[in-house]
Amino acid sequence: MKAIRLTFDVNGELMIEMPGFAGKACHEASQFIEKALGEVAIKKPTAQYYQREASERLKQSH
Template sequence: MKTIEIIVATNGETRVQTKGFSGRECQAASRFLESALGTRRSEKLTGEFYANQTQMQSQTQQEE
């Protein structure tokens, strides 16, 4: 299941967290929220982001 969570701290800072997406799909899905919330201060990529890249590398190596 794909979800996007928006966490708002007591000091007003927000955090957008995606779940169930792989690769750059998570960035594309949350881009509209990031734009609406303001300037991004940092980005932390999870294992889901890299999962798609690892699978693609494995397939490429097997084809060679």
């Protein structure tokens, strides 16, 4: 199941993790939280993001 995990630390900073989301869907799903809560300080795709993007491109090319 896809899920969004938000971790609020005691310094008032938020980290968003997106287990199970693929590629751009990941950014789209987290946008409402980013927009509601403030300013994005760091955004880093994981290796899984690139793997899935590549896999999606491969499927589209066939």
